[in-house]
Amino acid sequence: MRPEKSATEETRAESAVALESLTRRFGDITAVDSISLEISYGEIFGLLGPNGAGKSTTIKILTTLLEKNSGSARVAGFDVAEEPSEVRNQIGYVPQALSADGGLTAWENLTLTAKLYDIPARERAPRINDTLGFIGLAEFADRLVKTFSGGMIRRLELAMAMLHRPRILFLDEPTIGLDPVAKRAMWEKLLELKKGYGMTILLTTHDMDEADLLCDRLAIMHKGRITASGTPAGLKASVGEGATLEDVFARYSKGVMTEGGSYRDVRQARRTLNRLG
Numbered sequence: 001m002r003p004e005k006s007a008t009e010e011t012r013a014e015s016a017v018a019l020e021s022l023t024r025r026f027g028d029i030t031a032v033d034s035i036s037l038e039i040s041y042g043e044i045f046g047l048l049g050p051n052g053a054g055k056s057t058t059i060k061i062l063t064t065l066l067e068k069n070s071g072s073a074r075v076a077g078f079d080v081a082e083e084p085s086e087v088r089n090q091i092g093y094v095p096q097a098l099s100a101d102g103g104l105t106a107w108e109n110l111t112l113t114a115k116l117y118d119i120p121a122r123e124r125a126p127r128i129n130d131t132l133g134f135i136g137l138a139e140f141a142d143r144l145v146k147t148f149s150g151g152m153i154r155r156l157e158l159a160m161a162m163l164h165r166p167r168i169l170f171l172d173e174p175t176i177g178l179d180p181v182a183k184r185a186m187w188e189k190l191l192e193l194k195k196g197y198g199m200t201i202l203l204t205t206h207d208m209d210e211a212d213l214l215c216d217r218l219a220i221m222h223k224g225r226i227t228a229s230g231t232p233a234g235l236k237a238s239v240g241e242g243a244t245l246e247d248v249f250a251r252y253s254k255g256v257m258t259e260g261g262s263y264r265d266v267r268q269a270r271r272t273l274n275r276l277g
């Protein structure tokens with residue numbers, strides 16, 4: 001038994017994110033219902049699911065902003081409940097709701113973030129310049145954020161989340177409400193972060209093209225549970241030949257297990273659930 005246990009612990013330490021039977025209730029609602037998943041370093045992992053599925057609640061627990069009821073969650077090897085400061089040092093977070101201050105310039109927003117994260121005074125300006133350059137906002141540094149387009153604001157929020165150079169980014173609907181051009185600009189940046197910097201990213205999205213293009217693996221959440229997970233290609237294949245990610249989403253967010261479906265459907269859904277242990 002012992003060697004097996006230490007092998008499991010080793011695997012867990014190597015994961016960027018490891019959830020085991022994570023559960024969070026709000027009154028009668030179980031927002032996150034005993035979910036388990038692992039995300040490797042360098043992966044872009046997508047959390048998909050209809051509104052109310054529990055995606056934001058999961059992210060808030062992982063970013064130490066909300067307490068779990070039971071189960072465990074480790075981020076960069078640290079337990080979110082036991083070692084929240086260590087977790088916070090390792091992560092960046094772009095919340096679903098607006099987090100940049102419209103009454104300040106981009107530069108001022110980033111300076112506030114730099115102070116919040118204790119970035120030494122002499123490092124602040126070069127770090128902010130670098131980050132603004134990376135995100136394509138260098139020429140807008142001194143403009144008030146309320147004059148920015150939605151895409152520029154979302155990119156600034158990404159800059160704020162990565163200023164302290166975290167290893168893992170949590171992005172809650174990073175492209176919601178953006179036009180196709182702005183979406184594409186965000187996608188490029190996220191792929192650059194993964195390829196150029198080996199960044200690990202957990203994002204939520206309703207955009208199936210985005211999930212298909214960006215995500216190495218994804219999980220579909222429905223009513224607090226993970227109903228399917230795998231690579232985009234693997235999930236499509238599990239639904240049938242020629243299936244799109246939209247078909248996958250429809251299948252696994254309606255609960256094929258309870259609503260019937262063919263024997264093959266049920267068997268495959270069960271296999272997916274078994275894989276999740």
Ligand SMILES: Nc1ncnc2c1ncn2[C@@H]1O[C@H](COP(=O)(O)OP(=O)(O)O)[C@@H](O)[C@H]1O
Nearest residue numbers: 026029031049050051052053054055056057058
């Ligand atoms: N602070 C809260 N108080 C009460 N219920 C909440 C709270 N936050 C989320 N919920 C409920 O938990 C469920 C999951 O919400 P959420 O995690 O925001 O879902 P998603 O991000 O997938 O849309 C929903 O039923 C929501 O109404």
Ligand SMILES: [Mg+2]
Nearest residue numbers: 055056057096
């Ligand atoms: Mg949400």
